[in-house]
């Protein structure tokens with residue numbers, strides 16, 4: 077008998093799954109999974125972002141959630157075919173639940189499900205007005221006292237937050253708040269974004285002068301409105317600022333610039349937030365049902381405390397406050413830290429003619445931007461990927477389909493190849509005294525980002541300056557103290573300094589919850605970010621998903637949103653659907669709400 081083609085095998089499996097699930101037969105469904113299976117669900121079954129690892133967890137979830145999820149119509153996605161490589165059959169899939177349409181991805185190994193990704197595309201009856209359903213814009217016909225689009229926008233802007241309350245308030249109007257705001261706008265969820273900076277994009281504009289995005293354009297698109305094809309690969313910070321400002325306007329967001337959120341509290345009884353903001357010098361009290369903190373995961377500066385900081389006579393500031401190198405020509409600069417910001421700032425200071433020393437306290441992962449692009453990202457996010465038909469949405473979903481538990485196994489070979497390709501480069505850096513690592517398990521940059529959001533530099537030129545000694549390096553030492561005119565290191569070295577930059581990173585986002593709501597609520601929701609991988613700065617136990625991001629937290633009505641541009645784009649879809657469902661009164665029983673193991 078002829079072996080079936082991949083389409084046939086995939087369809088057989090999907091039919092069997094459909095039948096078992098429709099009949100409510102959990103055991104029959106679980107039998108279709110491999111022992112070492114992974115089912116990653118973005119909202120469809122769990123109303124959570126959750127990976128079930130192994131058959132037992134799949135069984136538990138189905139027992140809890142199958143009856144009211146009522147999944148059906150599992151099939152290979154319209155217009156797609158299954159494919160087979162090295163014995164793994166994979167395909168895009170589609171399905172429905174009682175309340176939503178879903179899209180996903182499945183991999184079969186030995187005829188059983190190895191990885192399954194299920195994501196919510198849209199809520200039935202609450203679809204976005206797109207394509208055939210796009211708004212008319214014009215109202216044909218004749219009507220007395222009709223309002224123009226502009227007048228309607230102005231009326232909305234005047235009433236929302238004053239005579240009419242928003243359903244959702246997003247604190248923080250960086251790219252995260254803006255992307256989520258755009259999705260909520262399309263879903264008709266009344267939302268106000270409050271941002272203490274004056275203009276959208278200012279959070280980028282205010283960063284150090286030389287900054288360009290470290291990630292390439294294919295990775296950075298915002299929802300609905302991709303960058304044009306002539307957009308630079310690495311966007312300069314002020315250019316991305318302008319794009320965000322334009323985007324905010326054309327996506328018709330209710331964006332309150334120059335508005336600072338001062339405090340927020342939740343009333344358990346009315347299930348409503350009281351959010352106090354300062355707008356145009358006046359206090360405004362907002363009463364949303366949902367509060368999203370999109371205040372930035374690289375936004376709460378970690379400022380170290382060293383003896384003598386109070387007597388130091390030169391300039392000193394955290395990297396987030398660094399104005400750029402212009403006034404430091406011929407001055408002596410000491411930069412504490414050795415990650416992205418430290419490297420960028422050192423290089424810009426060197427270019428401006430400063431005498432720069434980088435103080436590296438512990439190992440750093442460094443990867444050349446070219447190598448990262450070619451070996452790490454090219455298959456999903458590159459011009460070649462675009463040419464071969466890869467779309468941003470598919471790239472995001474393929475990435476999402478790789479379970480976090482085994483993601484490092486896919487990453488280690490990539491970084492081994494990079495180490496081999498750039499062996500001379502790494503040797504030269506080590507010779508200069510630079511302390512390198514490749515992640516605790518050699519899994520490289522992206523795992524470090526997911527686990528701890530720090531500890532690396534994507535090399536766009538500064539490493540050469542470190543290797544050739546143009547940027548002086550003191551490694552394996554810490555700062556002991558500052559004097560009036562110098563930095564003293566723990567090995568006794570004295571570095572004369574006119575400028576000290578603390579490129580010492582950022583703290584957990586629940587620090588914002590502590591500032592704005594209360595320490596009690598911050599501790600109740602716990603640490604934000606990290607997977608529980610039990611690697612440096614990401615303590616266990618294993619969580620399996622990014623802590624507290626884009627999903628329900630232990631505080632009803634409180635959400636965290638953000639991450640890099642890719643994550644903001646991708647996860648804003650699932651957060652917006654969770655919020656929309658709640659607004660519409662669709663039951664959203666959360667399966668597997670994470671426990672709190674760490675406070676910050």
Ligand SMILES: Cc1cc2nc3c(=O)[nH]c(=O)nc-3n(C[C@H](O)[C@H](O)[C@H](O)COP(=O)(O)OP(=O)(O)OC[C@H]3O[C@@H](n4cnc5c(N)ncnc54)[C@H](O)[C@@H]3O)c2cc1C
Pocket residue numbers: 247248249250251252253270271272273278279280283287288289290291335336337338370371372373374375416417592637638639640641642
């Ligand atoms: C040096 C550097 C380089 C980076 N490079 C990249 C890159 O190449 N690609 C990438 O994707 N990411 C990069 N990042 C990560 C970057 O922080 C994020 O991608 C991006 O800024 C996150 O957007 P966000 O909206 O989540 O947070 P932010 O941009 O930090 O925005 C948060 C906003 O919240 C506002 N806010 C905070 N508190 C309040 C309050 N109480 N009331 C009102 N408003 C408030 C702030 O003013 C701010 O505008 C970089 C970060 C740094 C520091």
